[in-house]
Amino acid sequence: MSALEKAAAGKVPATVITGFLGAGKTTLIRGLLEKADGRRLALIINEFGDVGIDGDILRACGNPTCTEDDVIELANGCLCCTVADDFVPAIEKLLARPEPPEHIIIETSGLALPKPLVQAFHWPAIKTRVTVDGVIAVVDAAAAAEGRFAPDPAALEAQRDAAGTVDHETPIEEVFEDQLLCADLIVVNKTDLVASGDLARVEDLIRGALSHAVGRDAKLVRASQGAVDPLVLLGVGAAVEDDLANRPSHHDDEDGHDHDDFTSFVVELPPQPDPARLAMTLEQVAGLHGVLRLKGFIDVPGKPMRLLVQGVGTRIQTHYDRLWKPGEERRSRLVVIGETGLDRDAVTRAVVG
Numbered sequence: 001m002s003a004l005e006k007a008a009a010g011k012v013p014a015t016v017i018t019g020f021l022g023a024g025k026t027t028l029i030r031g032l033l034e035k036a037d038g039r040r041l042a043l044i045i046n047e048f049g050d051v052g053i054d055g056d057i058l059r060a061c062g063n064p065t066c067t068e069d070d071v072i073e074l075a076n077g078c079l080c081c082t083v084a085d086d087f088v089p090a091i092e093k094l095l096a097r098p099e100p101p102e103h104i105i106i107e108t109s110g111l112a113l114p115k116p117l118v119q120a121f122h123w124p125a126i127k128t129r130v131t132v133d134g135v136i137a138v139v140d141a142a143a144a145a146e147g148r149f150a151p152d153p154a155a156l157e158a159q160r161d162a163a164g165t166v167d168h169e170t171p172i173e174e175v176f177e178d179q180l181l182c183a184d185l186i187v188v189n190k191t192d193l194v195a196s197g198d199l200a201r202v203e204d205l206i207r208g209a210l211s212h213a214v215g216r217d218a219k220l221v222r223a224s225q226g227a228v229d230p231l232v233l234l235g236v237g238a239a240v241e242d243d244l245a246n247r248p249s250h251h252d253d254e255d256g257h258d259h260d261d262f263t264s265f266v267v268e269l270p271p272q273p274d275p276a277r278l279a280m281t282l283e284q285v286a287g288l289h290g291v292l293r294l295k296g297f298i299d300v301p302g303k304p305m306r307l308l309v310q311g312v313g314t315r316i317q318t319h320y321d322r323l324w325k326p327g328e329e330r331r332s333r334l335v336v337i338g339e340t341g342l343d344r345d346a347v348t349r350a351v352v353g
């Protein structure tokens with residue numbers, strides 16, 4: 001059945017937003033909600049780690065198109081590994097609403113592989129009712145320009161074994177490439193942080209990764225703050241669930257996949273009177289320990305609003321995102337994500353002081 005036939009058959013389109021940790025997925029979705037123009041969108045949000053931050057950020061945007069009921073958070077892990085328990089029931093719940101959504105947006109965790117998730121759309125409970133309109137991969141152009149997703153030639157040389165062969169993919173590169181290889185559209189985000197020459201290099205890197213997918217032609221679009229016209233993002237009509245054979249993955253031969261390569265934990269902090277100082281400390285800690293992602297909310301004494309802290313690599317940003325609610329516990333908590341081996345105790349000590 002073609003995508004048009006699926007739409008005619010009354011299937012609800014779903015768009016999967018993928019992209020490595022901190023690429024700008026939540027930011028892009030926030031922009032999409034602002035331009036929803038009355039269209040009933042529902043969100044399913046999945047995060048690595050058991051504290052839901054992204055759902056909270058999206059709800060805090062105060063957008064009328066984004067009520068409590070419109071956001072389903074599936075914290076703790078990876079959608080593709082919890083399909084039966086979490087994902088399929090979440091879709092069924094959305095479809096059972098008196099006014100079902102016109103479009104479902106699914107934000108995967110930054111470490112999730114999109115292909116197994118799309119495979120879930122073959123489950124009998126949803127197969128006849130939902131189609132995957134498109135997979136969108138968001139790329140942090142600044143991180144890519146810094147070489148975070150490309151093999152380091154010196155490291156490659158060091159890995160060369162006696163037979164002269166080398167397994168050049170690091171876990172980060174594998175996740176990054178899998179996300180690109182499954183995509184219909186690639187949003188090259190954070191263009192405000194990179195010079196035009198570097199941007200061209202990043203696009204070459206992306207096209208190089210895409211060359212593994214013969215016969216497919218994912219489009220690239222540049223963006224800052226994930227701002228892309230919803231007409232470009234939604235309505236791709238790719239019926240991705242029927243096109244998986246053309247989307248290779250590093251994990252195609254595996255029965256499921258695990259997350260042994262990455263780890264996450266929560267650091268509980270005392271109230272922080274000096275946000276600038278906290279940001280400086282976090283920058284140092286992220287650099288010293290190789291933290292990939294940091295995010296959470298902080299209680300700044302005397303301030304009626306909570307402080308949102310966002311760290312991608314060593315780039316730390318803070319802003320007050322909403323008032324603490326009456327009776328809400330003013331907890332200061334940061335989710336920390338890194339590669340396995342990240343020294344939890346040392347990071348916690350350094351952050352808490």
Ligand SMILES: Nc1nc2c(ncn2[C@@H]2O[C@H](COP(=O)(O)OP(=O)(O)OP(=O)(O)O)[C@@H](O)[C@H]2O)c(=O)[nH]1
Binds near residue numbers: 190
């Ligand atoms: N300078 C700049 N910052 C951006 C841009 N897009 C997003 N950010 C910032 O990057 C950080 C991460 O953005 P998110 O939208 O939370 O990224 P994400 O992909 O949802 O992150 P995870 O869900 O943790 O993987 C935040 O501090 C954003 O404000 C951009 O285009 N330019």
